[in-house]
Amino acid sequence: RNVLKTPLKQGATSPLVLTGRQPDCQPLTTPPKPKESPPADPWTPTSNLKMLISAASPEIRSREQSKQLSNSLTEVLQAKHCLQEHLLGDEYEKSQPSRKEKSLGLLCHKFLARYPDYPSAAQKSYICLDEVTEELHVERRRIYDIVNVLESLHMVSRLARNRYIWHGRHNLPQTLQALRKVGEENKYIQQIQMLKKREYEHEFDPDGERKEETASSLGSSEQSEMPFVELPGVEFRAASVNGRKYKSLRVMSQKFVMLFLVSTPQIVSLEVAAKILIGEDQLEDLDKSKFKTKIRRLYDIANVLSSLKLIKKVHVTEERGRKPAFKWTGPEVLPNIQDTKLEATSTTCSPPISESIPSKVHCSKNLFPSKGKQNFTRHSSLIKLVKSIENDRRKIQSAPASPVKISTNFVLQKIIFQGTHFYMKKLKYIWAFCLFFFCLRTAEETQMKCALSSPEAAPKPEANQPLGVCPASYSSASPVILPHPHSGVSYAIYLHPSQAHTVTTYSPGFMLQPLPCANVTGIKSNNSKVLNKITTEEGDSQIAVAEPTKPLAAEERPKMKSETSSQRCLKRSQALQENNLIKRHRSDEESLGASLTFFPSGYLIPLTHCTHGNKTECTNKDKAGMCSLQHPTYSSPITGVIPMTAPELKTVNIPALHITPLNIMLSPNSVAAAPVLSNSCLNSSNASSAPNPSSSALNFMLQHIGLIPAGVQVPANPVLQHVPVSSQAENGHNSGNTNVQEGKVRTNLLHLGRGGLRRDYSAAIPLQQPSAPKEPQEPQAVTENFFCTPGGPNSGSSLPANSDGAEKTSQGTLYIPQRKLEVSED
DNA sequence: ATCTCCCGCCATATG
């Protein structure tokens, strides 16, 4: 093979090395900036903007201008910031158009900028590769990389040679759904678990031939020829129905995405991905070069996916140091519950934009069965889980040699992580809901004064209570509410019991109010390796810097709501010390390197601005527009989700937060039906006879909210649906229509269950009370004000608001991202 | 040194 060298960067002389491949074109070697590149500082935001904008076609430009502006501005700023960081010593100057400028990611951005995220039927756009390559000044080859990945997501499809059609993100939800499904069928989870396990064992005894179960558990592993996943509606008439279609990049991209969709912490390390994608076949196929190649391709794919904001780079830290990984930041893809078609009647509120809506409705049905009888046991995932646990149990019993301890831990973890994960997925919505109303009530009753409260707060106290107050005034709420340092947006964080052991933390400036829970045990494993220690940190770690000095205030959570703020302050400072202690403790722990570390993760409920206007009549087109607007999720005020990012998790410690939503939904039957849960509860809340803090908190909250009469205690395993909705929920006094209010409560519950917090409450009303005169304004106002925060959009924050597609298609669904950072498999 | 990943050769598929 002839040796062609990559031209040196400044290769003024390099051309000679190259074979004359493009005779008439310029010297080929992308000379140091031969042409049109603006002589001026290439990295100023403006120049970059210009470039981006000029790249867009005129019509798109006008339509998308604002979006582009904010979008690219953010990015450019980030890039700039990033750059700035790197060139710290030097007087941050224009760096040569270095490699970064040619990165696939940037190129992809430019590419994407040309087309609307949600093109309407009218603006169906075609992609001519020749044009693109010319306009973007890039080699054709690169465009293929991008297009292939986009194709794998059905965002584009090939029409003919040189010609693609742009679909935008319309198909995304379906695609992801499909991919997830295939991923599940493909048993990726198991494969990942096996990989980790093997790795672990490997480390334990360096040469032992561990092949025991490789064969067994992966019996069918090889559909390695998993074909390209198609979508029913989207036909790929491209004549290229065969051959390479089943080959690499496209399929690889799909598989990669699948990995995210099926794995529990939606974090996938490159290494794992590569191994799995290489073909799980021969484990010891230490084919180094193959692996390297795979990694290279994955980077390519990842770059594109990152541009799409579906994933973002993080790092996973295990015993063996940092490993590059990526975290899913795209829309949440719910597992496809049963396939039975749901009656479309209940979706009258808004025309289903995508298939995902019915499925959400369905989900809500499962969550809140109308007949108390049916419970979670019917959920296929649960059944699977139970089965797998039984399997594990069997394994344990039949495995003579293996140390029981490990196995037990394994099962325990599985139970906890998987089981709780499953329930958390549902329950977090309920908690969000509870929190919501709890705050309303609390605000009302305690009449907290907020410095920022608006004048008209009096008439509608709860409605106008700026969220910023929450942290202080609602400290009695179980969920932790965190104000966002940048935006003033607040978040509630729920910590999963199993992760609440040692919590690493959140960025300073956050205020935490943990529950007093002396006995959080978590899983004390002697086998610390079983649980990989994972920390993730943002690729671009620009975070955490905000309010560097303001220490985190952790507060011993009080049981009484009537606490005064001064008391709180006191406690806060106490908590501070406490926090430090814990921090110290943790570092000790780390230095020992022996003990298990649990990670924080939580459910962030960003209490941000809500959307305005009546979205109910959001037509497709409107929606497209709206969505486009929200696309630059970074700064969108209506972005529903702001996942907690690692950098925020690494500076401080939070004392064991013990909030276990799990307790909410457990009915006696469901417990019986789901041993998983009871186990998990047991474990998390510890077998001590002390009343379960969570349950007391819950009781308190429920009473407070008015969902249950004072004095009544919801048992440890209350069933939410059995709790009567109190008609005296007086928080509706401003509406003057209690009934409506009540109805809303219920409908809201439904909505919460199905997709997360609905911001658009008015849309929810018809669901249950089609005939009731709905007052779009009123509920709107409530939610709006409730979620409103004094601060502006979370500008500058690196918190990517994931949510894209999902949020768009569900009209402002505010969902609570799950941020479990532990490794739930081993 | 390791992580990223750009570049472009060249095998294949397409038309």
Place this chain on the structure above:
DNA sequence: CATATGGCGGGAGAT
């Protein structure tokens, strides 16, 4: 056959 696609891996910038 000419082109369009895209697999692939060397090796150079970034860290």
